[in-house]
Amino acid sequence: MKIRKAVITAAGPEQRELPLQRLVDRDGAAKSALRLLLDEAAAAGIGEVALVVHPDDRQRYLAAAGDAPAPGSAAPRVTCLSQPAPRGYADALLQARAFVGDEPFLHLVGDHLFLPRGATRPAAELVAVAEREGAAVSAVQATREAHLREYGAVGGPRVPGKERLFAIDAVVEKPTPTEAEQKLFVPGLRAGHYLCFFGMHVLPAALFEPLAVALHAAADPRKVSLTEALATLPGRARWLALEVEATRFNLGEKYGLLIAQLALGLSGDDRDDVLAQVTELLLAREKGRASR
Numbered sequence: 001m002k003i004r005k006a007v008i009t010a011a012g013p014e015q016r017e018l019p020l021q022r023l024v025d026r027d028g029a030a031k032s033a034l035r036l037l038l039d040e041a042a043a044a045g046i047g048e049v050a051l052v053v054h055p056d057d058r059q060r061y062l063a064a065a066g067d068a069p070a071p072g073s074a075a076p077r078v079t080c081l082s083q084p085a086p087r088g089y090a091d092a093l094l095q096a097r098a099f100v101g102d103e104p105f106l107h108l109v110g111d112h113l114f115l116p117r118g119a120t121r122p123a124a125e126l127v128a129v130a131e132r133e134g135a136a137v138s139a140v141q142a143t144r145e146a147h148l149r150e151y152g153a154v155g156g157p158r159v160p161g162k163e164r165l166f167a168i169d170a171v172v173e174k175p176t177p178t179e180a181e182q183k184l185f186v187p188g189l190r191a192g193h194y195l196c197f198f199g200m201h202v203l204p205a206a207l208f209e210p211l212a213v214a215l216h217a218a219a220d221p222r223k224v225s226l227t228e229a230l231a232t233l234p235g236r237a238r239w240l241a242l243e244v245e246a247t248r249f250n251l252g253e254k255y256g257l258l259i260a261q262l263a264l265g266l267s268g269d270d271r272d273d274v275l276a277q278v279t280e281l282l283l284a285r286e287k288g289r290a291s292r
Contacts, residue, residue, distance in 0.1 A: 001134050003106055003127045003202055006041040006049045006076070007096040010034075010061070010110030011083035016054050018111040018251040020064050023261050026268030027071060032064035033251060033260075037108055038078070039070040044123040046106055048077050050099040052092045055082040088222035090211055090229070097208045104130065104204050112199040113249045113260050115267060122246040123200055129165065130202035135238035138168070138230075139198035142189060142243065145177040151196035152227040154241050155184030164243040166195065169234050173227035195241055198248055204237055 010019045019034035034051075041049055053061050058080045069075040079099060083092045093107065106127055114122050122139055130137040140154060152173045159165040170183050180194045189195070211229040218224045233239040249260035265274035 001104060001131050003045070003104055003130060004047050005100060005103055006044075006046045006106040006108060007052065007093065007100065008034075008037055008041075008049060008108045008110050009052045009089060009092040011052050011054050011057075011086070011092045012089065012111075013086055014252060015111045016057055018257075020060060021251065021257055023113075023257070023264060024268075024270075025070070026264055028269050029068065031067045033113060034061065034064045034110070035067035035069070036113055037110065038065060038076060039073050040114055040121055040123045041106060041108065042069060042073045042076050043121045044106060044127040046076050046123075046127075048079070048099075050079045050081050050096045051110075052081045052083055052095050054086075055084060058082065086222070087215075088224060090224040090226055091215055091221050093226060094208060094211050094215065097205075097212075100205050100208070102205045104136070104202055107201045107203055109199045111250060111252045113251065114198075114200070115247045115249070115263050117245045117247065120245075122198070122244040125244060126200060126202055126242055129240070129242050133165075133238070133240060135240050136202060136204050136207075136233060137240045137242050138201045139244045140166075140195040140241045141198050141248070142193045143196040145180060145192045145194060148177060148180055148194060148196065149174045152225065152230070153180060153184050153194045153196045155180075155186055155195070156241065157187055159240065164245075166241040166243070168239045168241050171227055171231050171234075173225045195243065198244055198246075199250075204233075206237065207233070 021033050022030050025031050051061050065078045081095045083095050126139050153175055154168045154171045156167045156169040159167055172179055184194050186195055207229050210232040214224050214228045215221045250256050
């Protein structure tokens with residue numbers, strides 16, 4: 001199984017401006033958040049990317065996608081797809097059905113950025129696992145139960161001999177701690193922690209059919225989640241969860257862009273300069289407090 005295509009969704013009313021924001025990457029170059037996501041896809045060997053955007057945003061997204069890629073990275077070919085009406089995340093993903101065809105694909109959400117803790121980018125590891133295992137794979141991270149209402153979460157046993165890989169047998173969208181305790185058991189995970197989605201998946205094209213069915217049956221398509229379609233996978237197809245060694249930054253959260261920029265700066269070529277400036281700001285703040 002070879003993963004050649006990726007889909008990035010960015011059409012939501014509260015999401016559409018975020019991928020266009022500019023940040024300074026670890027190499028010191030100013031880029032759009034979208035360019036950073038495209039670099040993530042390129043590092044995973046992706047050659048074609050579909051951006052699902054608001055119809056009015058096509059030219060702006062194509063311009064942002066034209067930022068120079070990371071050094072040594074080949075820029076994937078970018079296609080813009082429109083979501084004609086604001087019908088929610090699941091409907092946005094469904095717009096890529098013809099683009100994907102019958103191939104498995106990498107899916108990234110447009111308002112997240114990802115920073116590896118080691119040498120391997122999370123999307124590259126995710127794609128490598130999916131190709132090796134011949135399976136759908138969702139990136140996950142162990143998350144405290146206090147944050148469960150923010151994410152979809154999964155449960156299932158570890159794959160023998162593979163410490164960070166799990167065979168998913170249950171999935172719940174934004175569970176309560178009680179639901180998670182009853183349905184999402186993962187052997188060996190710390191008490192009060194559950195495996196929550198990380199914002200990237202390798203998905204089979206077969207997922208589009210249950211997604212379309214759920215959207216057709218829904219009174220309000222905006223309330224249909226990707227998790228509803230994913231819940232049909234156990235028992236029909238092999239679906240794994242990979243606990244990735246990376247940090248996710250949700251640009252839509254309060255201070256999300258600021259925290260993402262600090263993380264990029266502190267892990268990049270200008271780390272010492274950024275750290276010095278942050279230290280100066282903290283010292284000036286403390287001096288101001290002392291003089292009151």
